[in-house]
Amino acid sequence: LIQCGQKGIKAAIIISAGFREVGPAGAQREQRVKEICAEYGISLVGPNCLGVINTDPKTMLNASFARKMPARGRIAFLSQSGALCTAVLDYARGKAIGFSKFVSFGNKAGVTEIELLDYLHRDDQTDVILLYLEELRHGRALIDAARRITRGDNPKPILAIKAGRTPQGADAASSHTGSLAAEDAICEAVFREAGIVRAQGIEELFDTAIMLTYQPMPARDRLAIVTNAGGPGVMATDAAVRAGLQMAQFKPQTTKKLMASLPAAANVKNPVDVIGDARADRYTAALQAVLDDPNVDQVLVILTPQSMTDIEDIARGVCRVQQKANKPIACSFMGASDVAPGVDILQAAHIPHYILPEWACQAMADVQTVRRWRQQPLDQDQGLSLPVDRDAAARILDPLPGGYLREDQALAVLETYGFPVPQYRLCGDADEAAHFAEQIGYPVVLRVVSPQIVHKFDVKGVRLNLTDAQAVKDAYRQMTEHVARALPQAHIVGVICRRMIPAGHELILGVKRDAVFGPTLMFGLGGLFVETFKDVTFALAPIDASAAGRMLREVKAYRLLTGARGTPPADVPQIEQCLLRLSRLVTDFPRITELDINPLIVGPAERGAAVADVRIRISD
Structure with missing residues (x-):
């Protein structure tokens, strides 16, 4: 590499392994490679990669250890795994899929997926970008690049596989790449917010790619099915609905056309069954009829090989x-050797073909995700117009050392950002608590406050539904005495007294600062149900109003x-406001590493919400 630099060579590929992925010694070797590249201005692909393939006739470059040059096409493939690439090339050859560019970037010591994505966005020979990743080291940069590419001027879809979904897979990916893997739920949120369609495997990746490459974008998601077999038509209908597609409702004139061109035994509703003895004229008449229907956005043609x-x-x-x-038209000629000649004809005409109708439905659903x-409107506000007092929050947070905030401190921080915090007071003795309870009205709740106590219920540090002054005094003394015995090392600062919050929907709003992506918001069903149902979703901060609404709809x-079922609707706008305020808070204060509002109790529409409990952890 040094010799290349001395000769003025500005681009290099290192295909060999033995770098960061093998441990500390390899990581040092890779660092030295980076230093050499920086010194001589060398653009490096690798190490630990397959190499680069460019099918542009002006170049026709195969700088890889792939055995054959792939066919030309409009799809670009980027992969962190080199060995996977050779299998993908062989797979694509069998499916008559061509490529514009094919790059294995390995350890990303030089060129990363970000630069490659930006390049492919400008490449006029590429329509669809496919990406295989095992680790994400450039999280925010990936989001910014993907958003530029997938919408706006000259949008190009990005389809990706992110390996390491399971804990075992994440361990394998980490050992393979030498990097820590981000949590899968966070990766899911990243892809969703960046406009990247996440595929479950290689088959889905290419199933969707050929649909996007060779067929027009549908106006909506209404699907018509034409089949010569009732069973596969029913199965395809189920698959379509499960994937989130709508089955088209035909116009009356479409039904009349179908009745005129099909036998009496045929089904002229969706899915259209042209019955088993259908020949080409019957298929084409039915296909043309449903395509002409303004209620139809896309068509799936199913064929089973029968005697006629x-x-x-x-x-x-x-x-x-x-x-x-x-x-768009997709086909599923079901079978193998019998249908192979027909499949060859379809693929030569760039009509997407799928072995199973279910795969076609999933590809069409992925196209809808792109559409x-x-x-989706771009809302750039990101809560910036919300009235907050950043200076007041800074006065609370800046003097504090790292660790968990006391509850009174955490509540005070939330108040500065406009969260609905019920009136409370940190009381130093039982009489003060009883006096404050008389002021705010009953029933009240008491909560012990100590820097050493994070989970109050575990040490019986909470008393609920106290209805008079004597009950407040008794509860104060009993609770503090019990906590002192249970945790003698705990310094009890006092007890928070506040009004009991009326029953409502219990939700959780949380934040975790991910090492790769920064502050990540969580929203879902809260209270005692968090760990039981795990009905939560994630998004990266900062979010805008549309993203806040999406988070609600995703749980x-x-x-x-x-x-639902006759219950009064909750104050949904208040929940969205809280999510925007939370996003703004953790964006403004990078020291906040963890934050849980659990539960946020939400009342009926226009009745507001209230923070029942909060935990905040900050870094040093």
Whole structure:
């Protein structure tokens, strides 16, 4: 590498392994490689990679250890794994899939996926970008780059596989790349907010890529199915609905067209069953009829090889219809050797073909994810217009050492950012607590405050539903005495007294500062249900109003919040406001490493919400 630098060579590929992925000695070797590249201005791909392939006729470069040059195409493939690339190239060859660029970047000691993504965005030979990652070291940069690429001027979809979904897979990925893996739920949030479609495997990755590459973008998500077999049509309908697609409702004139061109035994509703003896003319008539329907956005053609089925003629008929269509068409010719000649015809015409209808439905659903992302409004406010008192929060936080804040300190921080915190007081003795309770009204709750106590219920440091002054005094003395016996090392600062919050929906709003992506928000069902149901979703701060609304809709509890089964709807706008305030708070104060509001108790619409408990942890 030094010799390359001395000769003025500005680009290099290191395919060999033995660097960061093998341990400390390899990491030192990789660091030396970085220093040499910086000294001589060398752009490096690798180490520990397959290399680079460029199918541009002006270049035709195969700087890799792949055995064959892939076919030309409009899909670019970027991979952290080198060995996976050779398998992908062989797989793509069998599916008649071509590539514009094919890059294995390995350990990313020089060129990273960020630079490659930006390059492919400018590349006029690339329409779709595929990405395989095992670790994410440039989290925020990835989000910024992906947002630029997937929307705005000249948008290009990015489809990605992020390996290491399970703890075991994450361990394997870490040992493979020598990097810590981010939590999978956070990666899910990252991809969603960056407009990256996350595929479950190689098959789905390419299933969706060929749909995006060779078919027009559908206007909406309404699907029509044309089949010569009732069973597969029903199964495809189930798969479509599960994937989030809508089954199209035909216009009356479409039904009339189908009745005129199909036998009496055919089903002219969606899914359209042209029955088992259908030849090409019947298939093409049905396909054209549903494509002409304004209620149909896309069509799936299913074929099973029966005794009277002319598979190749039907495939050619679909190709003829597709040439004039302005809506996407996908096919599933089910089987293997019998349907192979027809599949070859479809693939030669760039009509996406799927072995199973379920795979076609998933690809169409992924395309809808791309469409909705492009149409999603960009709200740049990110809570910046909310009235907050940053200086007051700084006066509380700046003098404090690292660790958990006392509850009174945490509540005071939330108050400066406009959270709905019920009136409270830190009381130093039982008489003060009883006097304050008389002022605010009953019932009240008492909560012990100590820097050494994080989980108050575990030490019986909470007393609820106290209805008179004597009950408050008794509870104060009993609680503080019990805590002193249970945790003699705990310094009891006092007891918080506040009004009991009326019953409502119990939610959790949380923050964890991820090492890769920074502050990550969590929202979901709170109280005692957090660990039981794990009905939560994540987003990266800062968020805007549309992202806050999305977080609400992504949890199963959303139906309860909107008034399921006759229950009154919750104050949803107040929840969204709290999420925006939380996002603003943790963005303004990087020292906040953890924050849990659990529960936030939310009342009916326009009745507001209240913070029942909060924990905040800060760094030194």
